[in-house]
Amino acid sequence: MADNPPRQTDLSATPWVERYRPKSLKDVSHQGEIVATLKNAVETNRLPHLLFYGPPGTGKTSVALALCRQLFDPSQIRRRVLELNASDERGISVVRDKIKQFASLAIGSNASSKAGKKFFTKGGTAKDPDDMDVDAEGEIKKYPNPPFKIIILDEADAVTRDAQAALRRVIEAYSKVTRFILICNYVTRIIEPLASRCAKFRFQPLPVESMKERIRYIAEQEHCKFEEGKEDEVINEILSLSEGDMRRAVTTLQSAHSLSCGADEVIQKDAIAEMAGLPPPALIDTLIKTLQTSNFDNMKNFVMENIVLEGYSAEFVLSALMAKIIVMEDVSEEAKAKIAIQAAQSDKNLVDGSDETLQLLTVCSLALGCLKSRQ
Amino acid sequence: MLWVDKHRPIRLSQLSTLAPLTSRLTSLSASPQTLPHLLFYGPPGAGKKTRIAALLNAVFGRELKLRLDKRVFTTPAGRSVEINLVTSNYHVEMCPGDCGLNDRFVVQDVIKEMASSKNIVAFGNGAGGAAENAGEDGESANRPTYKAVVLLEVDKLTRPAQAALRRTMEKYSSSCRLILCCNNPSKVIEPVRSRCLGIRVSAPGVDEIASVLKTVARKESISLPDELAISLARTSNRNLRRALLMLESCHVTCRDDSGKSLPAQMDIPKTDWERYISQLASGIVREQSPKQLMAARERLYELLINCIPAQVILKTLVMELLPTLDDSIKADVVMWAAFYEHRISLGSKEIFHLEAFIAKFMAIYKKYINDVFG
Secondary structure, three states: OEEEHHHHHHHOOOOOOHHHHOOOOHHHOOOOOHHHHHHHHHHHOOOEEEEEEEOOOOOOHHHHHHHHHOOOHHHHHHHHEEOOOOOOOOHHHHHHHHHHHHHOOOOOOHHHHHHHHHHHHHHHOOHHHHHHEEEOOEEEEOOOOOOOOEEOOOHHHHOOHHHHHHHHHHHHHHHEEEEEEEEEOHHOOOOOOHHHHOOOEEEEOOOOHHHHHHHHHHHHOOOOOEOOHHHHHHHHHHHHHOOOOOOHHHHHHHHHHHOOOOEEEEOOHHHHHHOOOOHHHHHHHHHHHHHHHOOHHHHHHHHHHHHHHOOOOOOHHHHHHHHHHHHHOOOOOHHHHHHHHHHHHHHHHHHOOHHHHHHHHHHHHHHHHHHOOOO | OOHHHHHHOOOOOHHHHHHHHHHHHHHHHHOOOHHHOEEEEEOOOHHHHHHHHHHHHHHHOOOOOOOEEEEEEEOOOOOOEEEEEEEEEEEEEEEEHHHHHHHHHHHHHHHHHHHOOOOOHHHHHOOOOOHHHHHHHHHHHHHHOOEEEEEEOOOOOOHHHHHHHHHHHHHHHEEEEEEEEEOOOOOOHHHOOOOOOOEOOOOOHHHHHHHHHHHHHHOOOOOOOHHHHHHHHHHOOOOHHHHHHHHHHHHOOOOOOOOOOOOOOOOOOOOOHHHHHHHHHHHHHHHHHHHHHHHHHHHHHHHHHHOOHHHHHHHHHHHHHHHHHHHHHHHHHHHHHHHHHHHHOOOOHHHHHHHHHHHHHHHHHHHHHHHHHH
């Protein structure tokens, strides 16, 4: 980093998640099929409307941005790509005005149309010096600059139904000059007529192996210091807590790093769960021990003092507790079922805004009866 | 000025509770440019806002001059909404939840606008992050180029508002850092949580609170006996703010003639409503009858009229009842309390659910008494 002082200001203030976002399609890890299909589409100039869906942190936005970067010359990107996300107002009026206006404008006449012509005639292999750009590795890059614009609708599941309905005709009417990329977590929130106009791509949670590689690379680049000889353990801990969410893994790594970079400290395994905001496994073990052996008052004190006042969230404690109870061998099936039903009810109540202490106490007092009667 | 505000720490080094957390915050502030987005969470009175303010002072290297500000903006529906801000040259603090259902527009308009423009002071310094390691404390070159946006009570934000935060946090991350503050992290949607470093501020221990109380008392030149400090800390339920307020009210109510010392064995003044609820509790344990239920109703109305939230009434009542009960019915009582508390949060007429709980409790208790004594 030291050899590049002018850019350091920007770089060092950028979170790692942004800094290590894949720059081009080939950098995207794991989503092999999707990337291959998209590359093919780019090369053959047959890009359909796209719908990306999948859990958070699997690279949907990254792929969309990388695709645009690969298609358009950097000077053109501003004019050709419109990114709208939930931070923009996206009611029906925006669809009618902003999106429609952007979608309906034809492509300008100058450089772009020239490039566009070449794109058709030579299938994207133009060698005109105008269209070339030399990237960091000294490799010559070509931008196909295809003759259409792209509208990225990020977090499209937050778009209202009315606005989605208004989009239907817009998508069709301007498909000559505009391609849409819809991105969402839950495909069911997209109305069917809209979904059927797009090629759907499902993004799967990343498997541990491919995440590991990337995390290792980032850790190396940023000179993270791990506990002596425990690098693997720490990285595995990060990955198991992030459950296939790449962004969460990278944020956790960065947090761990910035917390440890002050002195000669190293990243420690125990600190990871704390940083991800989850109750530490030891706490849950003690809770279960308490449920098995003690009486109501001790249980109540434990819940109030060690869980609620320590600031752990009841919902996370409940789900961690259930994960443990489900696999306990000396508890009868019936007891497990009873506790599970109450836990589900309490979770729902918590979502409705109920008091944490009372809900947690309810589940625990039921569990107290069930677990203890087995002893 | 209240003691709580007068003796509030303004530097990280002055924080006296939760030492491990303080050292972590100090190492975070050591490299201001790499500060991630933060999510502070923990029970009330644990010191979240104090820590945020201290961290900001450390990150920006000076004490921030605060001023109150007001922003008016129009929603797409044409209504104009007002939001109060606390600002300085380096940061903005607000509570978007105040705007109720309009909070989404606050995020979309106000926050986005602030996030997308750079910190003015950073420009004055020639955007000097390049000399990152050169400066000592106070040297302007070492200062971050972003501004901080502090959002309070994010767990109260509606889902659309939280969704609107997602991309803002990424897109403008080079010019702004969000510091979120809430009681319950599970009310913050996962995509926002996964973008933040979670910082858990747990309630300080009884000993820690007692030592803070002693320090404050010394600064006010009052002698505070250890026993009283400990019992204040206990009664406050490990809530530091509350403990300090109680200390001050103790001082006001029963200062002796010299005015400088407090007795070791004094009654900590409970609030009226707490005493009222414990009378209510002992009443319904003593007698279970329709007449008692009517009496309870009067008391409940009295509490509600005095603006005690129904949820607080119910919770305090249960906590008063539990110690007097036999283990065999505690679980039942807690379960029904949770049930009616949930109903309160869903329903609109609170008194029904409070009365229903009391009736239910009487039924359970009466049955238990009959079973045991025939």
